[in-house]
Every structure is written in structure tokens, then in C-alpha cells.
Amino acid sequence: MLDLFLAEIKRSWIILSRYATETIGGIIATTFVFYGLFLSSRYIAGPGIVLGDRLDSVIVGYILWTLMLFIMGDVAGGLQDEARTGTLEQMFLTPYGAARVFVIRAIGSLSIQLTLNIVIVAVIMLITGSKLAFPPTLVPPFITALLGAYGLAFTVGSLTLVFKQVRQVQSVLQFGLLLLLAAPTETWTGPLRLVGWLMPIAPGAGLLRDVMARGLELDGVRMAIASVNGLFYFTLGILLFSWAERLTKRQGKLGGY
Amino acid sequence: MSILEAHHLHKTYRLKGKVLAAVQDVSLRIDGNEVLAFLGANGAGKTTTIKMIAGLILPDQGSVRIDGQDPHKDPWALRSLGAVLEGTRNTYWRLTPEENLEYFGVLRGLTRSVARRRTLELLDRFELTHKRREMVQTLSRGMQQKLAIAVALIHNPQLLLLDEPTLGLDVEATENVKNIIREVAAEGRAILLTTHQLDIAEELSDRVAIIQNGAIAIEQSTSTLIRQFSGTAYNIELVHGLEGDRLSKVEALGGVVKGNKIYVREPDVVYEVLDILKPLPLVKVEQDKASLTEIFLQVIQKVNAPQTHHA
Numbered sequence: 001m002l003d004l005f006l007a008e009i010k011r012s013w014i015i016l017s018r019y020a021t022e023t024i025g026g027i028i029a030t031t032f033v034f035y036g037l038f039l040s041s042r043y044i045a046g047p048g049i050v051l052g053d054r055l056d057s058v059i060v061g062y063i064l065w066t067l068m069l070f071i072m073g074d075v076a077g078g079l080q081d082e083a084r085t086g087t088l089e090q091m092f093l094t095p096y097g098a099a100r101v102f103v104i105r106a107i108g109s110l111s112i113q114l115t116l117n118i119v120i121v122a123v124i125m126l127i128t129g130s131k132l133a134f135p136p137t138l139v140p141p142f143i144t145a146l147l148g149a150y151g152l153a154f155t156v157g158s159l160t161l162v163f164k165q166v167r168q169v170q171s172v173l174q175f176g177l178l179l180l181l182a183a184p185t186e187t188w189t190g191p192l193r194l195v196g197w198l199m200p201i202a203p204g205a206g207l208l209r210d211v212m213a214r215g216l217e218l219d220g221v222r223m224a225i226a227s228v229n230g231l232f233y234f235t236l237g238i239l240l241f242s243w244a245e246r247l248t249k250r251q252g253k254l255g256g257y
Numbered sequence: 258m259s260i261l262e263a264h265h266l267h268k269t270y271r272l273k274g275k276v277l278a279a280v281q282d283v284s285l286r287i288d289g290n291e292v293l294a295f296l297g298a299n300g301a302g303k304t305t306t307i308k309m310i311a312g313l314i315l316p317d318q319g320s321v322r323i324d325g326q327d328p329h330k331d332p333w334a335l336r337s338l339g340a341v342l343e344g345t346r347n348t349y350w351r352l353t354p355e356e357n358l359e360y361f362g363v364l365r366g367l368t369r370s371v372a373r374r375r376t377l378e379l380l381d382r383f384e385l386t387h388k389r390r391e392m393v394q395t396l397s398r399g400m401q402q403k404l405a406i407a408v409a410l411i412h413n414p415q416l417l418l419l420d421e422p423t424l425g426l427d428v429e430a431t432e433n434v435k436n437i438i439r440e441v442a443a444e445g446r447a448i449l450l451t452t453h454q455l456d457i458a459e460e461l462s463d464r465v466a467i468i469q470n471g472a473i474a475i476e477q478s479t480s481t482l483i484r485q486f487s488g489t490a491y492n493i494e495l496v497h498g499l500e501g502d503r504l505s506k507v508e509a510l511g512g513v514v515k516g517n518k519i520y521v522r523e524p525d526v527v528y529e530v531l532d533i534l535k536p537l538p539l540v541k542v543e544q545d546k547a548s549l550t551e552i553f554l555q556v557i558q559k560v561n562a563p564q565t566h567h568a
Contacts, residue, residue, distance in 0.1 A: 007363035007372075011352070018351050018392075086345030089313055090408075093340060095333045095366045252270060252279075252305060252314045255345060 001104070004096060008108035016112065030066070031120050037062060038128050060138065060212050061181065063117050064205065068149040068177050070113050075106050075153035076170055079160045089255040092245075099241050102157065106150060137211050137218040144223075144230035145181075145204030151233030152177075152200055158237075158244035161254075181205045186222075197225050200233040258325060260337070260415045260447035261287040261310065266319035268305050268471075279305045280316075281471040287447035287464075289415070292438065294462035294479070295451045296553055302471040303451045304343065307418050310449070311340050324415050336366050339409030343420035343451075347405040350394035354385050354404045357393060358411055365412035372411065379407040383437070399430025406437055417441060417448045423457055435461060459483075459549035469557045479549070486547035486555065491527050493519040494540040506533045520545070 016023050037058055079102075082088040092098045125131065156169060185196030186206035196202055203226035210216040248254045268280040280302045287293045297303045308314040310321050312328030312335060321327060326334030341347055348357045355376055362372025380386045383403045388396060393404060402422060409417060419438065423431045431454075438461055442448050452458050458465065459479065466476040477485070495517045499507065504514055512530055513520040517540075521530050531542070 003363050003367075003369045003372075006369060007360050011349075011356070011360050014356060015349075015351055085350065087347065087349060089308075089311075089342055089345060090340075090347055090361070091364070092313060093311060093335050093338065094364045095335045096364075097332050101364065246315070249313060249315045252268070252308070254308075254313050255342070 001096075004101065005104050005108055008101075008105045009111060012105070012109040012112055027116065027120065030117065031124065033062070034059065034120055034124050035128075038124055038130055059121060060134070060142075060208060063121075064142070064145060064208065065178065065181055066117070067110065067113065067146070068181070068201070069174060071106060071110060071146070071149045071153045072156060072170060072173060072177070074109050075102065075150075076156040076160045078102075078105070079157050080164070083160075083164060083255070086255070092254060098245055099154075099238055102154075102241070103150070103238070106153065110146075135211060138208065140218065140223060141204045141207035141211065141226055143204075144226040145201050145208065147230030147234040148180075148201035148204060149177075151230075151235070151237035154234075154237030154241045158240040161241070161244040161248050177201070184209070186210060197229065200229070203229045259286045259288045260324055261285065261449065262320075262322040263306075263310055264320050266306060266309050266321070267317045268302075268309060268314065269317055278471050280309070283319075283468065283471070283473055285310075285449070285466060285473075285476075287416070287449060289445040289447055290442060291464065292442050292448045292450055292462045294458035294465045294549075295449055295468065296455065296458060296465060296549075297451075297468035298557060301468045303468055304420065305471075306468065307340075307342075307420055307449065307451065311335075311338060311342075311418060333366075336412060337415045338418065339365075339412065339414040339416070340418040341402075341405045341409050341420060341422055342418075343424065346401075348393050348401070348408055351392060353390050353392055354380060354396070354400075354407075355389040357404065357408055361408045362411040365414075367412055375411050375413070379410060383407045397430070399426050399433065402426060402430065402434060403437070406434070406441075410441065415446055417446055419448060419450045421452055422450070423452060423454055431457070455549040455553055465549065465552075467553060467556050474556050474559070482552060483547055483549070486552045488522075488545045488547075489524045490545040491521045491524060491542060492545055493521065493527075493530065493534070493542050495519070495534065496538040496540055499534075499537075503533055503537075 079088070082091060091101060094101050152173065156173065159169060180199055180201040182205075183196070183199070183202055184206070185193075185199065185202040186209060188196045196206070203222065207218065207222055207226055211218060245254075263283065263285045266280050266283045270277040270279055283302070283306050285293065285295070285306070295303055295306070305314060309316045309319075310323070310328075312321075312332075315329060321329065323334045324337040326337070328334040328338065349360070352360065358376035358379060359369070359372050362375055363369055367375065380389050383406070385400065385404060385407065388400060393401060396404070406419070406422065409419075422438070423434050426434060435457060438448060438450065450458065450461065462479045464476065464478050465482055467474045475482070498517045499514050499519065507514055507519060507530055510526045510529055510533075511522055512526075513522075519530065521527055527542075
């Protein structure tokens with residue numbers, strides 16, 4: 001399995017480097033966005049005021065959002081590309097099972113993307129002299145949010161397998177994602193609070209806001225809810241993907257585009 | 258036990274209210290060291306059958322066993338299968354041959370070190386070493402096809418499915434691929450070959466199965482099939498055309514003369530005809546042998562085709 005993960009990382013990296021113009025363009029654009037975030041936060045805060053957790057949370061929120069968009073595009077867009085170029089069926093001839101390979105592939109390309117983002121942020125921190133503090137308690141809610149994102153991505157991936165063309169769904173989902181990430185579910189009360197717990201990604205994103213912006217300790221109960229939420233949507237996505245795989249194989253439409 | 262055993266495969270599609278019986282009760286078996294030419298017109302059910310064998314299409318009924326394992330239930334059965342599928346690229350065009358082989362090796366269940374070793378072996382064997390660091394999209398069609406076969410062999414599978422492997426290749430590349438198929442079969446593998454180039458099928462196959470309207474119309478060893486469809490007649494070719502007394506004597510024996518060619522239907526009179534022709538110079542005397550193309554056309558014409566079908 002480790003071999004497959006390393007092979008997927010290598011494949012993603014090679015393809016990324018072959019699209020050099022696009023990759024460099026992407027890195028420059030990301031750098032500018034991050035740099036803009038740093039500058040604007042400093043401007044708003046004023047030179048005399050020490051930047052606090054606010055900037056950190058803006059950066060983390062932005063990284064989270066771009067990563068989620070990346071995961072969505074990577075899984076569903078990747079499937080569409082494979083179907084169009086004619087390698088999708090070869091992917092399904094693996095003894096590991098297609099769903100497992102696509103999960104490993106998605107984690108592999110996310111690792112590269114995350115590393116690029118971290119390097120960019122580190123470089124900007126060096127340039128601007130800003131200090132960002134990322135407490136380790138950030139990692140568990142971050143992972144639950146990612147699990148939810150993978151779950152959604154594989155749900156869209158299932159639609160891609162069945163319907164082949166899902167660009168419209170993807171663009172609608174970009175706004176949906178923003179809503180899920182930005183909705184202040186942690187402040188909701190009564191029955192709405194339950195809705196907040198059930199929404200994908202939202203509990204993890206709420207915890208991140210607490211830890212980063214409000215400087216709160218990680219709440220055990222809410223962390224447990226976020227974990228269950230993340231695992232639930234991840235499992236649902238994978239199950240849907242396996243169901244879509246079987247349906248497409250029954251319809252004989254796996255390779256068609 | 259044969260390497261491939263497919264029993265009573267059925268597949269029906271429902272499209273816009275129409276029922277399309279794509280494959281009806283198809284059974285196939287291939288042993289090691291054997292090439293089965295799987296022939297049929299477009300839409301006869303070849304591709305659906307191949308994809309059911311590869312686990313890419315679920316059969317409505319029937320079973321597939323590759324080296325004793327069912328690819329629809331146990332994905333590790335795919336460890337024994339390699340496939341070059343028609344109409345698709347089969348490899349990543351943005352990667353080099355070396356990168357493709359290494360990646361697909363791991364995807365098929367090899368460790369990275371074994372995949373690396375097999376990659377170097379196959380690059381060398383398929384004469385692709387000098388192109389190993391060039392992107393696949395820049396290679397010739399022949400080289401891309403050789404690479405697709407190499408990728409299908411990276412994990413050393415027992416069964417190789419080749420769907421139209423020589424389609425669109427020039428003469429030299431076709432010869433290359435034919436030699437590869439011969440070698441690969443001689444290593445003990447079972448090969449399922451589909452092609453519209455029936456001369457290639459005749460040359461390479463040990464057995465032939467012809468599918469028409471989703472059902473197997475005939476399955477036979479290639480040599481037996483050709484013998485069965487070949488007449489007992491003889492063709493005699495002379496250097497010059499036949500005239501006068503000899504012409505009428507040959508025709509009296511039942512020979513059909515067209516210019517310098519004589520068709521003798523009854524084998525018993527061949528020597529009498531040759532006596533008449535003596536001492537005229539001959540080009541050749543041969544038994545009338547059916548080609549696979551003639552056999553194929555006869556078989557598919559015999560089958561009634563009232564049903565709708567699907568590829």
C-alpha cells in the first residue's frame with residue numbers, strides 16, 4: 001500500500017511538473033493571495049497593533065478552502081480526464097480496487113498541494129516578518145474537515161462515473177463549500193445546533209475557528225462529533241463511489257465519455 | 258484447468274425502451290501457450306465479452322474464472338490479467354514509457370523495486386529503451402502500441418486480452434506486434450486476440466471463435482476450421498494460357514480453365530490433368546485452401562440476423 005502511495009505521489013508530481021506553466025502560474029497566484037492576506041490584515045490592524053490569532057485564522061481558513069476546492073476538482077475532474085483520455089478502464093484493472101486507488105491518489109496529490117501551500121506561507125512569513133502560530137490542536141479538526149471534503153468529493157466522483165459530465169454540479173458545490181466552511185454553526189443553538197452537527201465539514205470548520213480565532217481549547221465532545229461527522233461523510237462518499245462503480249459496470253458504461 | 262474459463266455469459270442492455278441482447282450464452286476457454294482469435298463484425302458482442310472477462314462489465318448471468326479466480330468477486334484475480342483495450346489510450350500520454358511502466362506495475366500489485374526491474378526488462382525487450390524518457394504523446398503509433406502491450410505485461414499476467422492490437426499500425430509495426438504476440442504466447446500465456454485483420458488472426462491463432470449477434474457461431478482449432486472449409490479441389494497454375502487440344506481434354510475431365518489457371522474439382526483426376534499438361538511449364542499445383550476471411554464471411558452469412566445487437 002505504501003508503494004502505491006509513493007507511486008501516486010510520483011505520478012502526481014510528474015504531471016504537475018509537466019504542466020509547468022500552469023503550476024508556476026498557480027503558485028504565483030497563491031503567493032499573491034497569501035501576500036495580500038498578510039498585507040491587508042496588517043493594514044486593518046494598523047502598525048502599532050500586534051497581529052493576533054485573527055491573521056492565523058484567515059490564513060488557515062483560506063488554506064482549508066483552497067484545499068477543499070482542490071480535493072473536489074482533483075477527484076471528480078481527475079475521473080473525467082481519465083474517462084476522456086482513455087485510461088479510466090486501466091485504472092479499474094487494479095487488484096487493489098478502484099475506490100482504494102482513487103483515495104490513495106487523492107491523498108497523494110493533496111499532500112503535494114499542502115506542501116506547496118506550507119512552503120509558500122513559510123516564504124511569505126520570512127519576507128514579511130510575520131509570525132503565525134499553528135497550535136497542534138489545529139490538526140484533529142483540520143483532518144475531520146478534510147474527511148468531509150473527501151466524502152463530498154467521492155460523492156461528486158460517483159455522479160461523474162454515472163453521468164460523466166458534472167461540471168455544473170462542481171461549480172454549484174464551490175459555493176456550497178464556502179457556505180459549509182463559513183457558516184458559524186458553533187454559535188447556533190437549539191435544533192439548529194443539531195443541523196450544524198449534521199452538515200458535512202461544518203463541525204470541523206467550527207472547531208478550527210474556535211481554536212484559531214477565539215483561542216479556545218479543543219472541546220472533547222465537539223471534537224468527537226466532528227470526528228463522527230467526518231468519518232460518516234467519508235464512508236458515505238466511498239460507499240456511493242463503490243455503488244456507482246457497480247452500477248456503471250452493470251450498464252457497461254465505465255469507459256464511455 | 259484452463260487459464261481462462263468463461264461460462265454461459267449473458268449481457269442485455271436496456272436503452273431508451275429497447276432491449277439489446279449484446280451477448281447470449283458465450284463460453285470461452287483458453288489454455289496456456291494458446292492464442293484464441295475472437296472474431297466478429299462490429300457490434301457482434303466482442304468488446305462486451307472481453308470487458309466481462311476483464312471485470313469491467315458485470316454479466317447478467319454466467320461466470321468468469323481467470324487462473325481459477327473470479328474477477329467480479331475477487332479483485333486479486335486481476336493480478337493474472339493484462340489487457341490492451343481498443344479505442345482507448347491505455348497509457349498516460351503525459352508520462353514517459355519508463356514512468357508508465359513503473360506506475361502501472363505498482364498499480365497492478367508489484368512492489369516498486371520489482372516494478373522498476375520489470376520496467377527495464379520490458380523496455381529492453383520491446384526495443385523502447387532509447388525512447389524511455391520521451392513523453393508517450395511524442396512516440397509513433399507503433400511504439401505507443403508496443404508500450405501498451407508492455408504495460409499489460411508488466412505484472413507478468415497469465416492471461417492477455419488484446420482488442421485490435423494492430424489497428425492503425427503500419428506494416429513494420431504490425432510485424433513487430435505479431436512477433437511480440439507469438440513470443441508472449443510461447444512463454445505459456447493464454448491470449449485472447451480480437452482483430453478485423455483476418456490474415457493476422459489466421460497467422461497467429463491456434464483456435465478461432467466467431468461471434469455473431471452476441472452468440473458464438475463457431476469455435477474450432479484454426480487448422481481444423483481451414484481444413485473443414487477447404488475443398489478437396491486443386492488449383493493448377495501454368496506459365497502460359499492453355500489452348501487447343503489440351504484445353505478441350507482438360508475441360509472434358511471437369512477442369513475449369515481461366516487463362517493460365519485450372520481449377521480441378523475432383524482430386525482423383527489431378528494426375529490425369531497433369532498428364533495432359535505434360536511437359537508445359539508449371540507455376541504451382543496446390544490444394545484449394547479456404548482463407549479465414551472466406552470462412553468468416555460464410556459463417557456470418559449463415560447466421561440469421563433478425564435481432565438487434567450491441568457492441
